[in-house]
Amino acid sequence: MKKLLFTAFWIFSIQSSFAQVKHAGAMSEMGKSGFAPTISLDSLEKYKGLVALGPMGKMEGEITIVDGIPYVGIVKEDESGIIQKDWRIQAPFLVYADIQEWEEISLSGKVSTIQELESVLEASFVSAGMDLSQPFPFRVFGKFDQMVTHIVTPRSQEIPGYKEGRNQVNYTHSEENGELIGFYSREGKGIYTHQNSFFHIHFLNDDKSFAGHLDNFESNLEGFKIWIPKSHPKLSFRVVDTDFSKGRLGFQQEIFLDDLVKFHGHLCDGLVVGTKALDYSFSTFFGAAEIDRTDYRIISGASPCLTDAASYLTGGRLQFGTQQVISKPTGLFLIERISDGKSVQVNLNAGIKPQEIISLTALAEQGKLSPCEMDHLKSLEDQFSIQVLATASAELYNLVVLDQFKWVQAPFETFKKTDVLNKNLSPCLSNL
Ligand SMILES: [Zn+2]
Ligand SMILES: [Zn+2]
Numbered sequence: 001m002k003k004l005l006f007t008a009f010w011i012f013s014i015q016s017s018f019a020q021v022k023h024a025g026a027m028s029e030m031g032k033s034g035f036a037p038t039i040s041l042d043s044l045e046k047y048k049g050l051v052a053l054g055p056m057g058k059m060e061g062e063i064t065i066v067d068g069i070p071y072v073g074i075v076k077e078d079e080s081g082i083i084q085k086d087w088r089i090q091a092p093f094l095v096y097a098d099i100q101e102w103e104e105i106s107l108s109g110k111v112s113t114i115q116e117l118e119s120v121l122e123a124s125f126v127s128a129g130m131d132l133s134q135p136f137p138f139r140v141f142g143k144f145d146q147m148v149t150h151i152v153t154p155r156s157q158e159i160p161g162y163k164e165g166r167n168q169v170n171y172t173h174s175e176e177n178g179e180l181i182g183f184y185s186r187e188g189k190g191i192y193t194h195q196n197s198f199f200h201i202h203f204l205n206d207d208k209s210f211a212g213h214l215d216n217f218e219s220n221l222e223g224f225k226i227w228i229p230k231s232h233p234k235l236s237f238r239v240v241d242t243d244f245s246k247g248r249l250g251f252q253q254e255i256f257l258d259d260l261v262k263f264h265g266h267l268c269d270g271l272v273v274g275t276k277a278l279d280y281s282f283s284t285f286f287g288a289a290e291i292d293r294t295d296y297r298i299i300s301g302a303s304p305c306l307t308d309a310a311s312y313l314t315g316g317r318l319q320f321g322t323q324q325v326i327s328k329p330t331g332l333f334l335i336e337r338i339s340d341g342k343s344v345q346v347n348l349n350a351g352i353k354p355q356e357i358i359s360l361t362a363l364a365e366q367g368k369l370s371p372c373e374m375d376h377l378k379s380l381e382d383q384f385s386i387q388v389l390a391t392a393s394a395e396l397y398n399l400v401v402l403d404q405f406k407w408v409q410a411p412f413e414t415f416k417k418t419d420v421l422n423k424n425l426s427p428c429l430s431n432l
Helices: 002-013 114-127 258-263 269-286 304-314 355-365 371-389
Strands: 022-024 050-056 061-066 069-075 081-084 094-098 101-104 136-152 168-185 198-207 211-220 226-231 236-242 249-255 296-300 323-325 333-337 343-348 395-400
Touching: 002 081, 002 343, 050 069, 050 168, 061 198, 061 395, 069 136, 069 211, 081 211, 101 296, 114 136, 114 168, 114 198, 114 211, 114 258, 114 371, 136 198, 168 211, 236 269, 249 258, 258 269, 258 304, 269 304, 269 323, 269 333, 269 343, 269 371, 269 395, 296 304, 304 323, 323 371, 355 371
Parallel strands: 296 323
Antiparallel strands: 022 094, 050 061, 050 094, 061 069, 061 136, 069 081, 101 226, 136 168, 136 211, 136 226, 168 198, 198 211, 236 249, 296 333, 333 343, 343 395
16 A cells, blocks of 8 residues: 555656746736736745746745755845745746756857847757747856846835835846756747746856856857757757668667758758648648658659758758759658558648748849848848748648659759858958
8 A cells, every 4th residue: 555655646746847938927917916916936936946036025036946946045134135035935927847857959150249149049849859839947056257136125115125116126246167057938028028028047056155147148148058948849850860780770869950950051941841840741741750761762853951951851862863853843842752652742731931031042142132132132031031930830831642653763963052152252241
């Protein structure tokens, strides 16, 4: 009986953890209710991987919870910030998740504003192929050059710590080691994040003596690491190949979007569109747990991005007659599984690709874009990549099953490689 009870408890405790982001109250609503509490923190004490952000009590401090430990930043009488570790508090708004396991992705660049930090973080999420439709927490570790943070202070006289005309105390930090703890959410601006942002970020210093809400940021990010939840959905492919030059089938590997970036040469919207289209085709139509890269043939148009995604992920190659590149393809890819002849065509739905990208791409290929127009095209493509990762595959693509498909080898053609045409274009001077 004892054993049975233990098992029942164990199952319950496994089920009681959650990885998806939850929230109590909303940032944009809390002022209207006089900062009335929407959650007691001690109700979350059991979650050992808890990550959470929000204000404490009636705007009496900043709650930052990480690895299941609360760090509540509070303003002292002399306006210095200190930490309290207390579960017996309430919050008018809290965003939280229970993350059992994190994985590392890389970050690089140099940023001089919090907006630049947010776009560099977003670009890292894109190259990791993360599903951006669902919110998730993240952590960034490093020594940060310059930061401005704040801790909120009470808004009404009856709350201890109130000072007339003061809503918060700002802090400046330079060359400080620590971690940024943030939530990314494209849904409901104003719920977890400010109205004009997809991010909500706090800073916790290394010796855990300060925690506050991040307002501005300037730093070299070279060598910094981002942690993302391991369980968060992302583009990934399990592939199987032969195990040596004359070997048997059975060598297994896992491929992610950033592996394709290394092979292709850069991250671009075509790579994201093509990789996600192949993911959708393999998971929905072929229903294969792993892709046998000795068993597929693929046809596409001449796009450098689509052809690279095609050969990398299916194992099809021009010289072995398992890949074809044609001038007038219908759809993105036509994929055939050789062993059973099952064939499918995957198309990008009409209207998904922004018209401005289509028209600027045509001009770019004719060498008719100025350096600054080219940068504008890049930012449109980056936004489109984000949009693709934030949209369900079924809304982006349609699959056409080809019952009578017969592989016919077309005569070999060569094409212009369009992603190197502007390699010597000068920089946009107004961006410098
Ligand atoms: Zn905050
Ligand atoms: Zn490309």
